Amino acid sequence: MTGYNIAIVGATGAVGTRIIKMLEQSSLPIADVKLLASQRSAGKVLKFAGKNLQVQEAVPASFEDVDLAFFSAGGSVSKKLAPEAVKRGAVVIDNTSAFRMDPSVPLVVPEVNEQALTKHQGLIANPNCSTIQMVVALEPLRQEFGLKKVIVTTMQAVSGAGNRAIQELYTQTKAVLNGEEPKAEILPVAGADKHFQIAFNPLAQIDVFEDGGYTHEEWKMIHETKKIMDDEDIQVTATCVRVPVAISHSESVWFELKQDGATVAKLQQLLSEAPGVILRDDPTRQIFPQAVQAAGQKETFVGRVRADGEQKNAFHLYCVADNLLKGAAWNSVQIAESLDRMNLLQIPHN
Template sequence: MNGYRVAVVGATGAVGTRMIEMLEQSNLPIASVKYLASKRSAGKILKFKKQDITVEELVPESFEETDLALFSAGGGVSKKFAPEAVKRGAVVVDNTSAFRMDPEVPLVVPEVNEKALYRHKGLIANPNCSTIQMVVALEPLRKAFGLKKVIVTTLQAVSGAGNRAIQELHDETEAVLKGEKYEPEILPVAGDKKHYQIAFNPLAQIDVFEDDGYTHEEWKMIHETKKIMSNENIQVTATCVRVPVAVAHSESVWFELEKEGATVSKLQEILKKAPGVVLEDEPDKQIYPQAVNAAGKKDTFVGRVRPDQEQPNAFHLYCVSDNLLKGAAWNSVQIAERLHALDLLRVPK
């Protein structure tokens, strides 16, 4: 094979455009690309390595003669069209929540559970953005000392809610600074009953509220972490907050280890060598991860590693990552690269 025939579903969106960028930078052999989106976006012209590509309307037949399909157009679109792609012989990497908790679908972060790719049946799920960066940071520590409990508070960028949310942050900030009135329409959740100001105002809601008082975003972090790490016994709880930042999620993570003997210096040495991790942890020099520095980069930046003052064998860390790259587009393309390297980029017979 000279290369793969690749389709990007949701090509005009915040994640879709980054998927294109990641494919352009990828070592994946690509013979052709196809951009797919809604009827409204069909006809737009996007680039792939300086070549003009016309966006096509997404239909089931779009996946004829396609080897790899990267999806990021919403859960409803994935539920309808991902099976159609697999049926026509394409391997699907899906960036929505549609299939993440399906026991038949691997939920993969390559640095953490690449071996799960061996059991794919044509469809691989990309985890939630906030989950990905947390497990990238915690997995090397889990391997060394075991992991008993995790309590995480996230500070999530508005780009997690799409391009319209980014524009709302910009327009709203400008209006507030000018003393003008602005009526929010997108955040915290476009489809929910009420919308609130995000400019200068963190919102303690990402996705809809469940009956138990947790948001669905918090539910995802809890259950996806256990699935990715293949351990239902890890105790996980989360509070997810939307903050007035355009790109890059930040997380304050408290964790308790199973084995004794961990020290800050030992944890730092492990993190220095961990795949996908950049350690930025020099408090005496005021060096720690920041969203403005992480935006546009593929890595997960970790710092503020310190022991808990009250709980033995417990520690804190702070991690930051570009939610549109490692949290979405890059992790998806990275999965495709690993499928290629492992000779798994095909639908099993």
């Protein structure tokens, strides 16, 4: 079989299991797949394309003879093992925030900045889930009219914090419905001092608090958007909220365009023709993007396109995408497909 030897680090996680699915559906030529995880998960058996594969512990030697490695096992694992994989000749697509802001690492959403891949030095970063869907929606508008400012409020699914957070949402929800006290052990941040109820309760904290009262998630949206769009002058500010939803992030995006002349109809037309976007925008028929409809889909759904009635060149849109697919697994596999098409991967093994 001709194709790439692929490793998936964090193969048993919410994103890892979806990378497996996305690879099964991909046209990427695959010779071999190696599932890697922590010692704790080693020995588990997962299926790839009908074959049983045993999960192995990820160690530096795991990457011998690997052409392409997907990492989604947390920042510390990526920091430790991604350089080991690159050293052994693998191209790494990293889903964590470990290398995203490293100037030598391309941060890529194929619909927006596929060309940035040409400069890769073995390591490519997959952006934060909440950033990806927003830039997919804004890019076609930016291409036509330029982008001056973005103000976004996110309503993010708990699956962004992993399978255990989904379990926590469901367990807490059952407790509340039964009139019991819900137990909070994971959200808003697994390692934080305090944990709060997510069942029937939005939490305006995603990741840790950092400078200026912003959370790490909010800073990610600000910095990553500028890097992906390669324009430090785009003003971006964000409020990130975790909501009691299992899968799909919903985002309320206000934006100001640089050039005159945009109309709602024109923006809708651009979105309807944009790669990776499905326009769901017909108020007369109550059509707007919904989390349950986006779950399991690869596209970013966009609707509620409206003009800010009192500020020139300012508009709203509302975008929804599966945070585990377009926000993570699918965007990563899409990057791999781009690398393959652009001849930026090693020649497949024979």
